[in-house]
Amino acid sequence: MNKTTMESDVRVILGLYAQGEFDRGLALARQLQRAVPQAAITNYCLGHGLAALQRPAEALAFLRKATQAEPRNAEFMVRYGRALLDVGRIREAETTLQRAYDLNPRMPIGPYTLAVYYASINRFDAALPHFRKVLDAELPAEMRAGVTMDWATALIEVGQVDEASEVLREALKHGQSRAAALASLSQIKAFPLGSEEFLLIEEELAKAGVSGLARSSLLMAKAASFAAIGDYNREFDLILEAKAVRGGTTPLAGLSKLVDDLTTVVTPEVLEGLQARFGTSTFQPIYVVGLPRSGTTLTERILAAHSAVGGAGELQLVNDLARNVMGKHALASVVAAFSSLPAGRLQELLADIEATMRFLCPGVDRIVD
Structure with a gap:
């Protein structure tokens, strides 16, 4: 395929994405990537489409290839960093998105992506410095207005109400x-x-x-x-x-059934068996479990107020791990699903979760999520 044809196909794909036609764009992106597998832009187009369709784990390999082929492309770097966040690899995402910002400080989407992510998991303390970095850049008026409101919300959440009031009254x-x-x-x-x-x-x-x-x-x-x-x-x-x-509406009936099924299947005896086979005594996280609006966030914040406890926020890492391990297994076969993993693989995944939580909450004995 010659360069002109490839560039034309890329414009078509990105145009479809811009119109929200991600399925059509993704099909074309797959064909283009197979035809030109080493080009940065073809890998970017495929990774972009997969990420947009909420398939970040699949997107990562292609976005990584794009950044490796063009390591000074800030836009590719941001998209890769966002996908890393979506699969819970927060430490790598921080480094990647900071690199994107260093490459092009006039494009503050890197710190903004981090700020919005931290706010989404209720880590407003971590979001604040990134919001400030965005506001230091030259922004279109509409974007500045939106970021300012996000910043004010974060200020309120961390108790800096006087500064938040000043920002809001100006707004x-x-x-x-x-x-x-x-x-x-x-x-x-x-x-x-x-x-x-x-x-x-x-x-x-x-x-x-x-x-x-x-x-x-x-x-x-x-x-x-x-x-x-x-x-x-x-x-x-x-x-x-x-x-x-x-x-x-909140799908309360479905959530209630899920909790009932979990308490029926995952009994104390099952947990003890899983702990004996896969558990570790080196790390003691505190997980708060509950239905929406049941007080889980309040409980997490009360526990995190203790000097020896850090609040990691509302992460999805354990939920994502369980969903990936279970795959198509029925809930009743939870033990078989975990037992089917290669030796040591679950410990590796848990160690990565531990490292992420310690990255978010350094220097404390216990971490609540």
């Missing part, structure tokens, strides 16, 4: 950030009825074209104002309206 001056800023400020302190901020909420709610997510957040902010004066009936009505506007 009130800009229309594109106003709804989000009002919602965040109301979490710090409810607005008195009739105050300037409360009237701004009413003004934003009256606008046409407000997104469902923004409207829901504004209604919750308004509800907080009524709660502050003890009008709980009005507060509850607004909360119900906010939930209806937001839409979506």
Whole structure:
């Protein structure tokens, strides 16, 4: 295949990705990568498509080839770093995304990717320095507004409410950030009825074209104002309206069945057998397990407040490990599934999880996830 044809095919593939047609683009990317397996761009296109379709483990090998072939391509490096995060290889991702930033400081997507990831696992302390690094760069106005709101949220989560309030009150001056800023400020302190901020909420709610997510957040902010004066009936009505506007439901029945099945199959006796065959006494993590909205995050934070305990955040590493090991096995055959691993392989995987948790929480005796 000549260079002109390859470049034309790449444009078609990336165009399909841009239109959200990842399945079609991926099929073409596979053909192109088979035809030109050593080219950086063909591996990048295939890895990009796999990652976009939530298949980061498959994407890694191709994205790694792309970065090895063009080690100074910051865009390739960022995509590879994101895939590393998605499979839980946080230490490598940090190094990779920092390298991308060093290659092109004018493209702050590397630190932004890390910041958003850490925020997603409730490690806002780790997210803050990366958000600051992004804000130090030259950004389009719309992106700066979004990153500023993310930064303010992280500040609130780590208890730096005074600085967060200053950031949010500055954001009130800009229309594109106003709804989000009002919602965040109301979490710090409810607005008195009739105050300037409360009237701004009413003004934003009256606008046409407000997104469902923004409207829901504004209604919750308004509800907080009524709660502050003890009008709980009005507060509850607004909360119900906010939930209806937001839409979506938690698959509670399915989650409850999963927990019931786990407690039935994974008995203390099964756990003791697995511990005897595969366990290690060198590391003692604390895992908090529960259904959504059951208090797992609060429990994790209470435990992490102890000086000898570090909070790793809400990682998916153990869940991902279990899912990969189980594969197509039924839950009832959990022992057989783990026993089918090559000798020492499970210990290697657990050691990697331990290393990641210690990377996130250095210098403590116990780590909670």
